[in-house]
Amino acid sequence: MTKQKSRIVILLAVLIVVCLAITILNVRENKMRVSLTKLVVENTAVHLIEHDGVQVAYDNGFPIPSFSTWKLNEDRRAYVSLNGLWKFAYEEEISCTASELSCSEAAYDDQAWSEQPVPASLDLAYENGKYQYAFGSFWFRKTFTVDRSWEHKFVKLNALGIGYHSVVYINGTKVGEHEGSTTPVSFNVSPYLNFGQENVIAVQIVRPAHDHYDEGALPAGGYDWWDYSGITRDIYLEATTPQTISKVIVDASPVxxxxxxxxxxxxxxxQSETITVQVNPGIDQVDPQSKSIAMAADEVKVLTFQFDTPAIKAWSPESPTLYSLETEIKNGDRLITEYGAVDVEVVDAKVLVNGSQEWFKGTNWHDENKESGRSMSPEEYRNEIDVAKHAHANLLRNAHYNRHPYAYEYADQIGIYIMDEIENYWLSEQAIGHQLYEKGLSREKAIAMAWNQINHPSVVIWSVANENTPNNTTHLAWFNDMRDLVRMVDPKKRPVTYASNTQHHPVDMSMSAADIIGFNQYYGFHGGDSTDYGAAEYRQKLLEIHERHPSKPIILTENGTWSSMGDRARQQWQAGNFAAHWDVTVTYPFTAGYVFWNLKDYRSKMEYTSRDPERLSGMGMVDWASRTPKVVYYYFQEATSLGANRIMNPRFDRGLAEWQLISSAAEGAITVVEEGLQVSLEASDTIQLRQNAFDLLAGSYVLELHIKGVDGQAAGKIELRSSYLSGGVLTKEFDSSGTIKLPFTLSHTGVTNVSVHLHVAGKQDVVLEQVRLLPVLN
Structure with a gap:
């Protein structure tokens, strides 16, 4: 009996131990589950979590959604646009504690506040620019209703541009914060809404002073563009079924x-749900595919689909073919994703796009205009980007921040490459270390950029920084961190670069880690010898970089000078500077592109613009207000791999003003026709074409004229004149229509010009279809 009792005691003890162990394991499992949920919910920083072998970008507790829905066009989703008039007040002009109520609370009385448009750039739009030099807190409030049917849906507040620092409240409850003005952000607002009733959204925007320094901010302090603030881009509510498609990443290869x-x-x-997902890639003769998956409550999963698409066409600037991939949950959510088939890789100091070498003729641009600041409409975006396309640019560098989703969509549609970029600008070594080891905002922006723009075929290069302190291990570790995160997000592994400030530093060790070397330089303008536009110093630096990194392609990511409309000498200098630096760049096979600074004049908060009421930096190839092309616009437009054309084709749309047309013939002897310039001369008459711009450095050139006789015959003589030619003149006779080439060499110090004289033999009509003056590259 005693033994039996002992066995029972032992058995009970074992059972107790087992139960205790199970309890402990359950508690630990629950704690782990709670901890994981807590991490997901409370980690408001942008970060990556791997699901089913795919890195998913999170922000504010859930996967960053697709912002392509800004058009409010998914018919299985519901929307409330919050664009329109909002109540607005500057905190210094109001009391935020009326009757112990904060400006964020629903019951706060905002009747005395003004009504202002959203989206808009508050520093330009509100009260005739009253707030462009105001800093601190600005408040926005709006009343809205949502349908009662939304009560059981997943509701997001999507803001495409809000900041610099923003705090968002729904019905008096804080739903989240955001730092940065140009990265879209989404908040889960489902728990805070009054369904079928009025709601109040309040947004506090904190704008730092121009002269502030905060090593945790991006940028940290001084920077050379205007800090547009407010709710600058579209803002809207989006409701989906609880089981929702957050985003679809598409990797389409024409290879x-x-x-x-x-x-x-x-x-x-x-509660748990089993859902069926169907994906249709939108390509002829390719059938949709379906998969079913069980999902627990509050769970994220990734389904992978693979399609063989033999008929798929490559996306390129010449043929920007786009497809629409449709993803739908059976009896539930649907999301349309536009994409194009493009592959980008770096091989032997070359950038290959779809297997072929590509050379980027690009321009930087700022996302703004005189009328709307950084709150442009789709039409305004089209007008802005068309300027670059018409200048024969095939690449836009998004200096130095992300754009509205429409800018990428339009680039996809018309066929222009994008180098996308984030706000890591002019950071000190201390600020870089703070970002890398403490705050991590640089990391967040890099992840968000790649995640948000991943499906755009126009985006072929990621840039994660501009002109920061180089040549130290902290900078190298910082770049590596961002580069690796971008690669983790992007299944295509598009090349990652940054724009180095190497002109002012002898070595930049971080270049060794970049896929493409980006190099900003302003020799002859900011530093260097101006007698040759700094071309010799640039050439030397370019060769030094290539010698250190012979396997890497180099893109000149910035080069330019100041100029302004009406100042002819400055415009000529700007055009000559461009020509000299372009010619050096295209000389070498290891360069992959030239990106001019800047597409258009732009607003800057820097002190050097303080005397201008518009605060303009006049470095654009077109004017700020009128978008009128400057001389350099035509030089850029005509530049090719042969070099920069110093003499514009003399047509009414190609720089006729760049010439002095002098003729001894009667009035009307020179007329503009579709093909070029028609010249009607008597036997004793001549025409002189004198180039206005003084931009010819010492070296070898070739003058090319294409002349066509109206009656099929053309005969005469061309004279090239310059004080730096032997004998002052070179002559070339012609006796038929066609291209006439006249090579010559100039030997001098500084810059000069030449004049071209055309003599026609006998009475005849000829048309000058083309006049080019190109360098002999070496």
Whole structure:
């Protein structure tokens, strides 16, 4: 009996131990589950979490959604646009504690506040620019209603541009914060809404002073553009079913002829669900595919689909073919994703796009205009980007921040490459260390950039920084961190670069880690010898960089000078500077592009613009207000791999004003026709074409004229004149229509010009279809 009792005691003890162990394991498991949920919910920083082998970008507790829905065009989703009039007040002009109520609370009386448009750049739009030099807190409030049917949906507040620092409240409850003005952000507002009733959204925008320094901010302090603030881009509510498609990542290759789709799913519901997902890649003769998946409550999963697409066409600037991939949950959510098939890689100091070497003729640009600041409409974006396209640019560098989703969509549609970039600008070594080891905002912006723009075929290069302190291990570690995160997000592994300030530093060790070397330089303008526009110093630096990194392609990511409309000498200098630096760049096979600074004059908060009421930096190839082309616009437009054309084709739309047309013939002897200039001369008459711009450095050139006789015959003589030619003149006779080439060499110090004289033999009509003066590159 005693033994039996002992066995029972032992058995009970074992059972107790087992139960205790199970309890402990359950508690630990629950704690782990709670901790994981807490991490997901409370980690408001942009970060990556791997799901089913795919890195998913999170912000504010859930996967960053697709912002392509800003058009409010998904018919299985519901929307409330918050664009329109909002109540607005500057905190210094109001009391935020009326009757112990904060400006954020729903019951706060905002009747005395003004009504202002959203989206808009508050520093330009409100009260005739009254606030462009005001800093601190600005408040925005709006009343809205949502349908009662939204009560069981997943509701997001999507803001495409809000800041610099923003705090968002719904019905008096803080739903989140955001730092940065140009990266879209999304908040889960489902728990805070009054369904079928009025709601109040309040947004506090904190704008730092121009002369502030905050090593945790991006940029940290001084920077050379205008800090537009407010709710500057579209803002809207989006409601989906609880089981929703957060985003679809599409990797389409014209080389492998395959499309991979990674569908990011969120079950926001409070119970498990089995859902069926269908994906249609939108390509002829390729059938949709379906998969079913079980999802627990509050779970994120990724489904991968692979399609063989032998008929897929490559996206390129010449043929910007786009497809629409449709993803739908059976009896539930749907999301349309536009994409194009493009592959980008770096091989032997070359950038290959779709397997072929590409050379980027680009321009930097700022996302702004005189009328709307950084709150441009789609039409204004089209007008802005068309200027670059018409200048024959094939690349836009998004200096130095992300754009509205429409800018990428339009680039996809018209066929222009994008180098996308984030706000890591002019950071000190201390600020870089703070970002790398403490705050991590640089990391967040890099992840968000790649995640948000991943499906745009126009985006072929990622840039993560501009002109920061180089040549130290902190900078190298910082760049490596961002580069690796971008690569983790992007299944295409598009090249990652940054714009180095190497002109002012002998070595930049971080270049060794970049896929493409980006190099900003202003020799002859900011530093260096101006007698040759700094061309010799640039050439020397370019060769030094290539010698250190012979396997890497180099892109000149910035080069330019100041100029202004009406100042002819400055415009000529700007054009000559461009020509000299372009010619050096295209000389070498290891360069992959030239990116001019800047597409258009732009607003800057820097002190050097303080005397101008518009605060303009006049470095554009077109004017700020009128968008009128400057001399350099035509030089850029005509530049090719042969070099920069110093003499514009003398047509009414190609720089006729760049010439002095002198003729001894009667009035009307020179007329503009579609082909060029028609010249009607008597036997004793001549025409002189004198180039206005003084931009010819010492070296070898070739003058090319294409002349066509109206009656099929053309005969005469061309004279090239310059004081730096032997004998002062070179002569070339012609006796038929066609191209006439006249090579020559100039030997001098500084810059000069030449004049061209055309003599026609006998009475005849000829048309000058083309006049080019190109360097002999070496």
């Amino acid at each position: 492998t002829k395959q499309v991979h789709a990674y569908v990011v799913l969120l079950n926001y519901g409070n």
